[in-house]
Amino acid sequence: MLEVKGIQNGIVIDHIKAGNGLKIFNKLLSEHIDSPVVLLMNVDSKALGKKDIIKLADVFDIDLDILGLIDHNITVNIVRDSKITDKRKANIPEEVTGLFNCINPRCITNSDAYAVPKFKLYEMNGSAEYICSYCEEITKYRL
Amino acid sequence: MLEVKGIQNGIVIDHIKAGNGLKIFNKLLSEHIDSPVVLLMNVDSKALGKKDIIKLADVFDIDLDILGLIDHNITVNIVRDSKITDKRKANIPEEVTGLFNCINPRCITNSDAYAVPKFKLYEMNGSAEYICSYCEEITKYRL
Numbered sequence: 001m002l003e004v005k006g007i008q009n010g011i012v013i014d015h016i017k018a019g020n021g022l023k024i025f026n027k028l029l030s031e032h033i034d035s036p037v038v039l040l041m042n043v044d045s046k047a048l049g050k051k052d053i054i055k056l057a058d059v060f061d062i063d064l065d066i067l068g069l070i071d072h073n074i075t076v077n078i079v080r081d082s083k084i085t086d087k088r089k090a091n092i093p094e095e096v097t098g099l100f101n102c103i104n105p106r107c108i109t110n111s112d113a114y115a116v117p118k119f120k121l122y123e124m125n126g127s128a129e130y131i132c133s134y135c136e137e138i139t140k141y142r143l
Numbered sequence: 144m145l146e147v148k149g150i151q152n153g154i155v156i157d158h159i160k161a162g163n164g165l166k167i168f169n170k171l172l173s174e175h176i177d178s179p180v181v182l183l184m185n186v187d188s189k190a191l192g193k194k195d196i197i198k199l200a201d202v203f204d205i206d207l208d209i210l211g212l213i214d215h216n217i218t219v220n221i222v223r224d225s226k227i228t229d230k231r232k233a234n235i236p237e238e239v240t241g242l243f244n245c246i247n248p249r250c251i252t253n254s255d256a257y258a259v260p261k262f263k264l265y266e267m268n269g270s271a272e273y274i275c276s277y278c279e280e281i282t283k284y285r286l
Contacts, residue, residue, distance in 0.1 A: 019176070033162070033184075033185075034185060035185060036183070036184065036185045036186050036187075037183070037184045037185060038181060038182070038183050038184075039181070039182040039184070040179070040180070040181050041176075041179065041180045041181075041182070042176075042177060042178060042179045042180060043179050044179075
């Protein structure tokens, strides 16, 4: 078994669907490139069969909206002095500003640099479907 | 400290210069995407200050030439039944076939699909410099 001792201060992102760990790391954590990080991939999980885990020895304000978009089953534990002080679940955000582009090539957000994409959650159908606040097209979020 | 318990059967790639771990993983190991892997980044090292480590719970014939090109200080330990059965150092290869392209855009290897790039080690100058067996241009290997 590949086990990792606890970190003293930092963030543990757990219950990541196997295969998403690296994507999350590249999307969210590449700015924290100087902190010690452990990325476990394809380790056993009772709940998921296989999972990825990220342990980062650095505390920062992690964007739960982005995490929720990528994988809404993810849990985030904040660790201080080797104790879990905060447990959060990444939920699918109801409203999203920026983060991804509208699927409609004729939407103003894809031509006007000042029009920031804005979406409302439309439906959860395997992956999250969002309706554009400008052109009302449905964009299926894909990582 | 982020420590990882030993693996029972697999490969440990150690003494990776901090920052190269992810590159090595992407270049060499993305085919072994189903095996449990731990990628430690920016962990403390007596020898290097900071280092990356990869632990893979899968035994396969790892290409030491590619590893040597990326980072010649890397060590590779083969683990079986929780014991290290083989210790290897990744050296800079004297001769390389394929793996990277000749820097000369007019070299035949860059236009003829059947001409496979072939190099001999010319000099070690920070990064490895190779002379092309076809056109004799010097290519500095960069990851």
